[in-house]
Amino acid sequence: MPTLLHIDSSALFEGSVSREVTATFRAEWEAAGGTVVYRDLAANPVPHLSAAGVTSAFLPAEQRDAEQRAAYALRDELVTELEQADAVVIGAPMYNFTVPSSLKAWIDQVVLFGRTAGATKSAAGTPVVVVASRGGSYAAGSPRADFEFATTYLEKTLTELLGLRVDLVVPEFTMAKVNPAMAEFVDAAEASKTKAHQDAAAKAKELAKA
Template structure:
């Protein structure tokens, strides 16, 4: 049976997080298609990963048989996280915009799983082609033609990192204006916000169903 890797990085619980709510919709539909499938779940806010340090970085460039006990210990987490990604037939990632970019917890995950010669910068990446859906929510509007278009560093960064480094097959779902119901200054954008969220949930369910059919028995 297929495996889904589900990653959330929002600081807030599901009832206050659009990215969590939409990834949950994706997962619910995926599980409905494959009730006996496997789900690997990483909540990077509830259980943060340590930042990549010098030992863990060096370990990846040291042949396994030459690693000292310290290097082996430092590499263990990277190996676990990379293995989870390698096992996945589908990946869904919640990536809310914080201060115009991704949460630091998600950056830490990326730093661990991007391993030169294995998942990245290899003739044949071990994660190449894995379908990946990223829910890139944001409190305001940052699309083409908007006043803050130049402040958008989430889609550009993740597209390059996930496709160029990890060779994943990436699609984005982008619910915008998520702060409209809590920010009085955005009161006139509530209708657009609600429509964006509804569209995101519909897209998530549709993409999950489509991807799940690839592994139908």
């Protein structure tokens, strides 16, 4: 059975659009008979990359001290999950124009030169669907288009460093219902959210059959 690596990074557990949409993707994947490995980076944060984590990657196993062995064991666990996945779905809400620090920490851990990154990329070609929700709109032509550093960062990192194949699902205006100043965008928010669920479901069905 194909395996999905499902990653959520929203700090919100209720009312999170990115969580709702990744859940739709997961439901369709499971309905097609696939299995799931789940990482909730808000509930169980991955530690930021430490000096031990960095240096351990450049030492033979027998030369690592206890701290380096523990740091490398975590990196190996996270990397193995990525390598064994047939597909990945990532919930990535925009925080302050970029990705949550919890997601950045996971990326820093799994970018392992000589294994997942570098001349050979052990997870190359794995499809990744990124659910990139945002409170407003940062689409091309919008007033804040130049402030979009979330999808641009993720696309470059996941493709160029890890060799993954990235598709984006982008629900916008997620703050419209709770911010009175955005009341005029409530309908646009609902339409965007509906389309995100539809796109996520369709992509899950497609990838589960691949």
